Amino acid sequence: xxxxxxxxxxxxxxxxxxAIMSFYKSDISVKVKSDETPLTIADQTAHQLIVDELEKxxxxxxxxxxxxxxxxxxxxxxxxxxxxxxPLDGTRDFLEHTGEFCICIAYIKAHTPIFGMIYAxxxxxxxxxxxxQSFKLQNKVEQVLSTQLPSTPLKVxxxxxxxxxxxxxxxxxxxxxxxxxxxxxxLKFCKIAEGCYDYYPxxxxxxxxxxxxxxxxxxxAGGSVVDEQGKALKYNLREDLTSPIFFASAKP
Numbered sequence: 001x002x003x004x005x006x007x008x009x010x011x012x013x014x015x016x017x018x019a020i021m022s023f024y025k026s027d028i029s030v031k032v033k034s035d036e037t038p039l040t041i042a043d044q045t046a047h048q049l050i051v052d053e054l055e056k057x058x059x060x061x062x063x064x065x066x067x068x069x070x071x072x073x074x075x076x077x078x079x080x081x082x083x084x085x086x087p088l089d090g091t092r093d094f095l096e097h098t099g100e101f102c103i104c105i106a107y108i109k110a111h112t113p114i115f116g117m118i119y120a121x122x123x124x125x126x127x128x129x130x131x132x133q134s135f136k137l138q139n140k141v142e143q144v145l146s147t148q149l150p151s152t153p154l155k156v157x158x159x160x161x162x163x164x165x166x167x168x169x170x171x172x173x174x175x176x177x178x179x180x181x182x183x184x185x186x187l188k189f190c191k192i193a194e195g196c197y198d199y200y201p202x203x204x205x206x207x208x209x210x211x212x213x214x215x216x217x218x219x220x221a222g223g224s225v226v227d228e229q230g231k232a233l234k235y236n237l238r239e240d241l242t243s244p245i246f247f248a249s250a251k252p
Contacts, residue, residue: 002107002115002130005057009117010126010137012053013103016046017121020088025097038091043067046087046103054083064236066209073239081109084235086209090185092161099123100160100184106212111234116213116220118190127190127217134193134221145221147250148195154178157188157197159204167203167245189214192250193221200248208241215248223250 023042031039047067054063062082064071076082083105088094090101099122107115117128126137127145134145156178162168172178178199183191188200189211215225215233225233225248233246 005115006117006128006130008053008057009105009128010119012050013105013117013119013126014124016049016087016103017119017124019045019049020094020101020103021121024094030095038095039067040088040091040095042094043088043091047085050085050087050103050105054085058083064209066207076236079236081107082236084108084113084209084212086186086207086213089210090187093184096160098160098184100187102185102187102190104186104209104213106209106216108212108235111237112232113212113216113235116216118186118213118217120187120190125190127193129217129220132220134217136190136194145190145193145217146195147193147218147222148198150198150250152177155181155196155198157181157183157191157200159188159202160184162202162204165204168201171201171203186210186214189218189225189248192223192248193218195250198250202243202246202248206243206246208235208243211243211246215246218248222252223248224252225249 020042028040047065051063062079064082065085067087086104089104093100103119105117106113115129119126128135136143136145154175160182191197218225225246227244227246
């Protein structure tokens with residue numbers, strides 16, 4: 001299924017990326033959602049473009065987007081398969097012009113991701129999974145992604161807005177020798193999959209659409225993403241769509 005879907009999804013995300021970039025560094029209005037995250041016309045435009053195309057590509061598959069209207073758990077709980085998307089992950093970074101934002105598309109089956117694609121519009125890089133592998137496509141060159149053995153010092157990456165989290169600070173104190181970097185959005189998963197970083201601990205608020213595509217890309221590149229009990233993340237099991245505390249690592 002996904003081998004046939006990858007070309008149209010690459011085309012779609014490229015076009016959505018161009019739409020997002022048309023708003024980049026523009027003076028656009030910002031709304032604040034109930035969870036205190038920002039919402040812009042770029043988010044809404046990307047959402048509509050992705051949803052419209054996915055409905056054509058897979059007309060019988062439900063879609064859950066960060067910018068969807070609220071879908072009651074009574075309805076969602078009946079889904080065995082669905083698309084889970086974040087049309088513009090890293091809206092704060094988009095607004096701050098860091099370039100560290102992306103489009104996230106995952107396919108969930110039986111509460112588990114079975115496909116992931118992330119597109120970074122700034123450098124026009126696609127990351128995606130196929131046949132138990134992860135790939136990066138940039139400038140028409142496709143490469144297989146593979147995590148690297150953790151280095152010394154451990155290369156830790158966190159979000160740009162995460163360092164004020166007290167749990168994270170306490171956790172990092174347990175690491176004897178590490179080098180800390182900051183990077184916005186789900187690109188952190190991709191960069192671990194590429195071998196650029198070793199470890200990404202997440203204690204702050206995060207939603208299921210923020211983790212699904214990236215965690216699966218990292219997993220298929222040889223890494224892992226687990227909760228505090230050491231179990232892989234599951235999806236659409238609760239009314240609350242918040243992801244648990246998790247630890248993304250280059251090692252299984």
